[in-house]
Amino acid sequence: MKRLAWAIWLLALLAAPVAVLAAADGTAIPDVSKGASLYKQFCSHCHGINMVNPGNSSFDLRKFPQDQKDRFVHSVTKGKGNMPAWGDILLPDELENLWLYVVTRGGKEPPPEGTLGQDGQPGSDKKASLETIEEGRLTACLPSNGGALSRRRYQGGAGLDYVLSEALAARLGLTLEVVWYESEPEEESDPVRETYALLSKPVCDIVPDHPLYESNIGAPPADRAAPPRWSTMPQFWTQAMQVDLVPVAATRPYRRAELGIVVGPKAANRTIGKLSDLAGLTVGVQQGTLGGVILTTQLPSDIKANSIMLPPGPQFLWRMEEGRFDATLIDTGAFDNHKVQNRITKLRLTDYRHPIGFNMGIAYRESARALGARLDAALKALLDDGTVEKMAEDTGVTWSPPRDPVVARALTTSDLFSMR
Amino acid sequence: MDFKALAASAALSVVLCTGAFAQSAEDLKMDASTPGDILTYGMGQGQQRFSPLDQINRDTVKRLVPVWNYSLNDSRGQETFPLVKDGVMYVTTHNSTAAIDAHTGKQIWKTMVEYPAETPRVACCGIVNRGAALYEGKLFRTTLDANVVALDAATGKEVWKTNSIDFKTGYSMTVAPLIADGVLIVGVSGGEYGVRGYIEGYNPENGERLWRTYTIPEPGQPGSETWPKDSDAWKNGGGPAWLTGTFDPELDTVYWGVGNAGPWNASVRPGDNLYTGSMLALNPKTGEIKWHYQFTPNDPFDYDGTNELVMADMDGKKVVMQANRNGFFYVIDRTNGKLLAANKFVDRVDWAEKIDLETGKPVQTQLAADARSGKQVEYWPSAFGGKNWSPMSYNPDMKTAFANTLNIGMNYKAVEPQYRAGVFYFGADFSWAWPEGDRGYLRAIDPMTGATKWKNGTAIPRLAGVLSTGGGLVFTGQMTGEFEAFNSETGDRLWQFQTGSGIVGQPVTWEMDGQQYVTVASGVGAVYALFSGDERLANIPAGGSIWTFKLMGE
Numbered sequence: 001m002k003r004l005a006w007a008i009w010l011l012a013l014l015a016a017p018v019a020v021l022a023a024a025d026g027t028a029i030p031d032v033s034k035g036a037s038l039y040k041q042f043c044s045h046c047h048g049i050n051m052v053n054p055g056n057s058s059f060d061l062r063k064f065p066q067d068q069k070d071r072f073v074h075s076v077t078k079g080k081g082n083m084p085a086w087g088d089i090l091l092p093d094e095l096e097n098l099w100l101y102v103v104t105r106g107g108k109e110p111p112p113e114g115t116l117g118q119d120g121q122p123g124s125d126k127k128a129s130l131e132t133i134e135e136g137r138l139t140a141c142l143p144s145n146g147g148a149l150s151r152r153r154y155q156g157g158a159g160l161d162y163v164l165s166e167a168l169a170a171r172l173g174l175t176l177e178v179v180w181y182e183s184e185p186e187e188e189s190d191p192v193r194e195t196y197a198l199l200s201k202p203v204c205d206i207v208p209d210h211p212l213y214e215s216n217i218g219a220p221p222a223d224r225a226a227p228p229r230w231s232t233m234p235q236f237w238t239q240a241m242q243v244d245l246v247p248v249a250a251t252r253p254y255r256r257a258e259l260g261i262v263v264g265p266k267a268a269n270r271t272i273g274k275l276s277d278l279a280g281l282t283v284g285v286q287q288g289t290l291g292g293v294i295l296t297t298q299l300p301s302d303i304k305a306n307s308i309m310l311p312p313g314p315q316f317l318w319r320m321e322e323g324r325f326d327a328t329l330i331d332t333g334a335f336d337n338h339k340v341q342n343r344i345t346k347l348r349l350t351d352y353r354h355p356i357g358f359n360m361g362i363a364y365r366e367s368a369r370a371l372g373a374r375l376d377a378a379l380k381a382l383l384d385d386g387t388v389e390k391m392a393e394d395t396g397v398t399w400s401p402p403r404d405p406v407v408a409r410a411l412t413t414s415d416l417f418s419m420r
Numbered sequence: 421m422d423f424k425a426l427a428a429s430a431a432l433s434v435v436l437c438t439g440a441f442a443q444s445a446e447d448l449k450m451d452a453s454t455p456g457d458i459l460t461y462g463m464g465q466g467q468q469r470f471s472p473l474d475q476i477n478r479d480t481v482k483r484l485v486p487v488w489n490y491s492l493n494d495s496r497g498q499e500t501f502p503l504v505k506d507g508v509m510y511v512t513t514h515n516s517t518a519a520i521d522a523h524t525g526k527q528i529w530k531t532m533v534e535y536p537a538e539t540p541r542v543a544c545c546g547i548v549n550r551g552a553a554l555y556e557g558k559l560f561r562t563t564l565d566a567n568v569v570a571l572d573a574a575t576g577k578e579v580w581k582t583n584s585i586d587f588k589t590g591y592s593m594t595v596a597p598l599i600a601d602g603v604l605i606v607g608v609s610g611g612e613y614g615v616r617g618y619i620e621g622y623n624p625e626n627g628e629r630l631w632r633t634y635t636i637p638e639p640g641q642p643g644s645e646t647w648p649k650d651s652d653a654w655k656n657g658g659g660p661a662w663l664t665g666t667f668d669p670e671l672d673t674v675y676w677g678v679g680n681a682g683p684w685n686a687s688v689r690p691g692d693n694l695y696t697g698s699m700l701a702l703n704p705k706t707g708e709i710k711w712h713y714q715f716t717p718n719d720p721f722d723y724d725g726t727n728e729l730v731m732a733d734m735d736g737k738k739v740v741m742q743a744n745r746n747g748f749f750y751v752i753d754r755t756n757g758k759l760l761a762a763n764k765f766v767d768r769v770d771w772a773e774k775i776d777l778e779t780g781k782p783v784q785t786q787l788a789a790d791a792r793s794g795k796q797v798e799y800w801p802s803a804f805g806g807k808n809w810s811p812m813s814y815n816p817d818m819k820t821a822f823a824n825t826l827n828i829g830m831n832y833k834a835v836e837p838q839y840r841a842g843v844f845y846f847g848a849d850f851s852w853a854w855p856e857g858d859r860g861y862l863r864a865i866d867p868m869t870g871a872t873k874w875k876n877g878t879a880i881p882r883l884a885g886v887l888s889t890g891g892g893l894v895f896t897g898q899m900t901g902e903f904e905a906f907n908s909e910t911g912d913r914l915w916q917f918q919t920g921s922g923i924v925g926q927p928v929t930w931e932m933d934g935q936q937y938v939t940v941a942s943g944v945g946a947v948y949a950l951f952s953g954d955e956r957l958a959n960i961p962a963g964g965s966i967w968t969f970k971l972m973g974e
Contacts, residue, residue: 041844045544049953060958082547084538089843265690268650318836321688322794343614343839344653344688 030093035101038094042086051106058082066103066112073099077154087154092144092180092231095154133205137177140165141195141204141230144180147337148396149209152180152231160395161208164254164388168206168362171378179204181230189228193245196220197227199365200246206375210250210363211257212407218366220245247366251376253359253402254388259291260398261352262317262335266326272350275329276300283307284325286316291329294354314338320347329354332398340396349398356411359402443505443554448599449669455931458504459554461596462811463887463928465667466731469813470888471929475936476971477891481905481915483971484938488525492516492964497945501551501596501885501926502966503559504939510573511941511966512549512561514594517571519559522932525968529576535565541842542590544612546946550664551596551926553604555624562593562606568622580627584608589841590615593662600667600674600704603630607661611679611724614845617659619676619700621707631707635659635678635695643694643712653689656839658682659696663726663809666740671755673710674702675731675740679724683837684803685847686720686792693718697725699742701757711757713780715744720791720834720848721771722803728811734819734867741867743812743823745805748775748782749870763870765863766806766825770799794834798853802830808947811926812865813888815908820873821865822894822908824882828860829853852952862886862896864911874911880956883948884940885926895938897923899949900960903940903967919967922949922960939968 040049043061047053051061064072076095079085090098103111133139142161144152150159157178169176181203183194192215195207200220210216224242261272267281275298283303286292289312299307308325310316317338320328335349362379364372382388392399443459451457452464455473463469476484492498494513503510508528509520515535519528540547543564553560559573565587570579584606585591590613598605604622611617617635622628636657637643647654658681665676681689681696697716700709716723723746730741731754740754747769751761762775771791772782791797804826812823830850837847860881864873884897893914894906899922905915922944929938943964949957 041846045844045950046540046547048950052953052955052958053950079537082540084541086541089541089840265648265650315836321836323687341838342688342836343656343845344651344683344837346648346651346653346688346690348650 030096030100032097032100032104032107034094035097035099036107038098039101042090043098046083051102061102062105064102069099069103072102088156090154091152092154133202134177136175138165138169138172138174138206139177139179139204140169141179141181141198141207143183144231145182146209148333148340158395160392160397163391163395164382165206165208167382167387167391168375168378171381172374179230179232181228183228190225192216193221193225194228195363196245196248197225197243198230199248199363201227201243202365203227203230203232205364205368205371207363208360210361211358212250212253212361213358213411214407214409217248217250217363217407219247248363249366249372250361250363251372251379252383253361253406254379254383255360255392255397256357256400256402257360258332258357258400259294259329259354260332260335261327261329261350262320262347263350264320264323264326265346268348272327272352274352276303277352278303278327281306281326282324284316284320284328285309286312286328286330288312289331290356291331294356295329314341317347318342321345332400336397353400357400357403359406359408443556445599445602445669448555455929457506458502458928458930461501461551461553461598461664462666462728462730465600465669467664467666467728467811468730468732468816469811469886469926470815472890473929473931473936474889474891475931476889476929476938477893478907478914480971481891481893483974484905484915484917484969485972486917486967487937487970488968490518490520490525490527490966492518492941492943492966494943494964495962496547496943496964497949498925498941498943498964499546499548499550499594499946500941502928502939502941503552503554504928504930505554505573507932508573509939509966510552510554510559512552513964514547514549514564517552517559517561517576519573519576520966522930522937522968525966531571531576531578533563533569535563536587539565539587539592542587542592542610542613543594544609544844546950548594548946550594553597553599555599555604558624560597560599560604560624562595562597564592564594566591566593566608568593568597568604568606568620568627570624570627582622582627582629584620589613590845595662596664598664598667598674599624601669601672603704605665605674605676605704607663607665607676609660609662611658611660611662611682611722612844612846613842614656614658614682614839615660616655616657617661617679619661619665619702619707621704630705633700633702633707633709635661635698635700637694646692646694648690651689656682656845657689657693657696660724661726663728665702666729666731667704668731668738668754671738672704673754674704675729675754676700676702677724677726677729677742679726680722681719683845683847684720684722685834685837686718687794687834688837688847689718691718697723697746699725699729699740699752701754713752713757713759715742715748715750716746717781718792720788721746721799721830721832723805727805727807727809730812730814730821732814732816732867741814741821743807743821743825743865745801745807746771747801747806748772749821749865749867750775751867761868761870763868765823765865765870765872766801767827768800768829769806791832791834796831796833798829798831800829800853801826802828802852803850804828804948804951808883810883810924811885813886813894814867815888817890818908819867820908821867822886822888822896823863823865824860824884824886824896825863826860826881827855827858828881829855862894862906862911864894864908876906876911876913880954881948883946884923887927887929887938889929895927895929895940897925897927897940897942899924899944899957901942901944903927903942903969917967917969920961920965921963922957924949935970937968937970939966941966
């Protein structure tokens with residue numbers, strides 16, 4: 001949940017006196033209950049509930065050889081016989097969870113030793129050229145769980161930053177290589193340092209979705225930092241390992257991240273132009289996020305009296321679907337992600353935007369000046385002919401054009417209190 | 421003979437000269453009263469699945485023996501409805517269509533169906549096909565990847581093929597087409613995948629699409645007020661139409677059932693959600709909705725209204741009846757959609773106390789409200805329904821319906837639905853609640869009261885179609901392989917035969933050269949087999965075939 005990480009990090013920037021809550025969901029560790037639920041969603045209609053498939057017209061997964069994980073991965077992702085291929089739909093960690101479900105016979109037996117694989121990345125590209133960035137390739141680091149901006153699939157990916165990286169690579173005459181990394185909203189994680197570390201290692205050439213603040217570009221914020229887990233991470237690498245940070249530069253911005261008011265059905269016909277227009281509604285405050293802080297500090301007292309505090313995370317907006325509250329101020333990207341997951345929604349993003357916003361550009365190593373110049377020119381062309389806006393529409397990203405200043409000095413507490 | 425009569429007889433001879441395979445609209449209309457052939461899904465446009473044939477009867481059935489078996493060379497569930505015309509039988513599987521010599525069981529032709537390897541992703545409840553339609557020398561069928569196909573009935577050669585929709589977002593087709601007023605009508609599957617359901621009419625001559633009627637109105641259309649405003653819920657609201665409708669040529673009206681609303685979690689789509697869980701009365705030429713009746717408003721239970729809509733004349737009234745998944749047996753005036761009777765036909769129905777005959781609306785229980793609000797509930801009947809798709813039979817002489825009913829409950833909790841195109845979109849956690857004893861009963865039901873005249877229970881429920889005959893018999897089959905005949909008055913089982921695989925097919929009977937035959941497809945699979953986790957079925961071999969029976973000499 002990179003988005004949440006940003007929101008929390010921005011709070012740290014403000015040094016606002018708000019408790020930062022961790023909401024790590026530990027996706028990297030295979031989980032048999034997740035496997036069971038995935039099995040029900042993807043496999044049960046052919047292989048049977050609980051893997052009981054009367055008549056044996058599909059493979060009896062209860063008898064799948066526990067020492068043949070590669071065969072399992074291959075059949076699931078590529079298809080076999082009557083079985084369709086699922087590689088373009090399943091996420092890598094979902095495949096891990098499914099395998100755990102199968103290899104434990106539905107969670108009834110412990111997994112035999114050595115059956116889970118070494119690195120938890122079955123079938124991931126294990127080529128050795130991790131230390132250098134390859135000739136003829138543009139390597140982009142994208143968060144594997146970045147919602148409408150980037151989502152990893154077993155084969156390829158989706159989201160605005162994914163398709164934008166593809167288009168940039170094509171314009172530069174390069175082949176796109178994507179390295180996926182796991183950004184967790186943990187207390188100690190800092191997206192800026194992660195970006196510096198990924199570029200410094202170097203794991204990749206570019207990291208999109210970089211907020212353009214003076215403190216986020218140029219000289220590194222520290223001497224050393226640890227990169228987040230990435231998809232081609234060598235086996236010897238541990239998360240404690242740090243890299244020497246190098247200076248980072250960024251292209252022009254290609255979108256603006258903003259905070260908007262989302263309302264439920266009770267406010268279906270209401271025009272929202274300012275926070276006081278929320279009168280009479282139950283307002284949900286997502287703790288530990290910038291939107292939550294703004295609501296806490298700016299809501300008129302009568303509305304605040306009728307507000308409820310909820311923990312941060314993707315469940316927040318679902319609580320709103322359930323009718324727990326009627327309105328909130330939230331990163332429009334979080335709402336985009338909710339819509340990607342929830343095709344049917346009663347929620348609506350109003351036209352209101354808080355004046356605080358962040359221009360987002362693409363980070364690259366400052367030393368790669370020629371690459372940076374070409375990236376910037378390609379991005380300008382894609383912005384000028386409306387391609388970026390179209391891509392955002394196609395990928396479900398609420399797009400706003402960047403605003404001046406291109407690079408902001410810093411976020412100050414007074415920004416929080418600016419009202420429109 | 422005056423000029424008019426001359427012209428009429430000339431026109432008639434033209435029809436007769438189009439060859440032995442020609443089936444006119446008149447033939448289709450008369451199907452139920454011409455036991456020498458089976459031209460329509462359900463043995464007549466009213467789908468009574470009743471034959472007056474009585475050579476095989478309570479006395480003679482003990483001499484019933486197989487005369488041939490035809491291998492379908494396929495391990496999926498076999499739900500095909502066999503058609504018979506001029507000594508040729510037509511059957512379908514998900515991947516083939518075949519013509520068989522009805523006398524010998526020998527194959528005349530077989531035409532394969534090719535579909536992309538990804539297609540089975542979007543088949544919720546079995547890789548199946550339910551049969552074909554015959555009209556004017558052509559055989560029509562649908563395919564899993566949502567194509568409508570016409571074959572030359574004589575050769576099996578493809579005449580045309582029209583794609584209905586891209587299957588990848590969750591649409592598929594398993595339905596046997598219906599011919600009504602010269603229009604080929606089909607409906608789409610996909611209620612568990614966030615689709616927007618529809619029914620379509622095609623020109624049987626060339627495959628041109630004549631109309632498409634969505635089962636969910638778009639904003640501004642009548643019925644759209646039953647969906648939440650300022651929401652896209654209607655776009656993914658379900659309402660599949662995956663079973664064949666019935667046709668009344670006198671009223672020029674097609675009756676078609678509409679399936680469950682999607683996702684199952686009803687809290688995301690407050691309102692009645694027309695026309696999910698409903699039946700539609702359609703103009704076959706235009707697809708225009710004449711009227712509708714909704715069985716299950718704002719359905720959180722997967723109570724499809726797709727079950728067969730059987731036509732009958734009852735106490736001088738033209739009615740259409742349905743044993744709905746939701747546990748009520750409905751009798752509706754088919755001239756105007758007015759509800760005449762709605763009574764529980766299974767032992768436990770939790771979601772509604774009764775159906776108000778005045779308003780036509782269910783009087784729902786607290787449990788239904790709890791299910792919608794996200795509470796953990798146990799409800800009966802389960803999503804399998806009081807009766808699943810397996811079609812019932814109606815004996816008009818006995819005024820009795822014979823149906824395979826289910827006795828299964830469900831543990832259910834609505835949760836956040838997570839959309840991913842082409843993947844299950846439930847929005848509910850669920851598991852089955854099993855009864856102490858039998859999970860299913862073959863029941864003889866009085867349509868007007870829902871009362872059971874007799875029942876025959878089985879540990880593993882039956883999900884085969886039912887056939888009744890003038891010989892006082894009821895035919896059906898078990899998923900453990902037995903093809904069975906019952907005394908229609910008492911429910912006593914008079915005869916059975918082990919077919920080698922489980923039966924989820926649709927028995928039919930027909931006559932040739934003075935001999936009565938009974939035919940059924942064997943081949944275990946489909947919804948219960950896949951979703952129940954019933955380990956007792958694990959030793960039932962897969963493998964589809966067609967069995968045909970007749971009486972041996974005394």
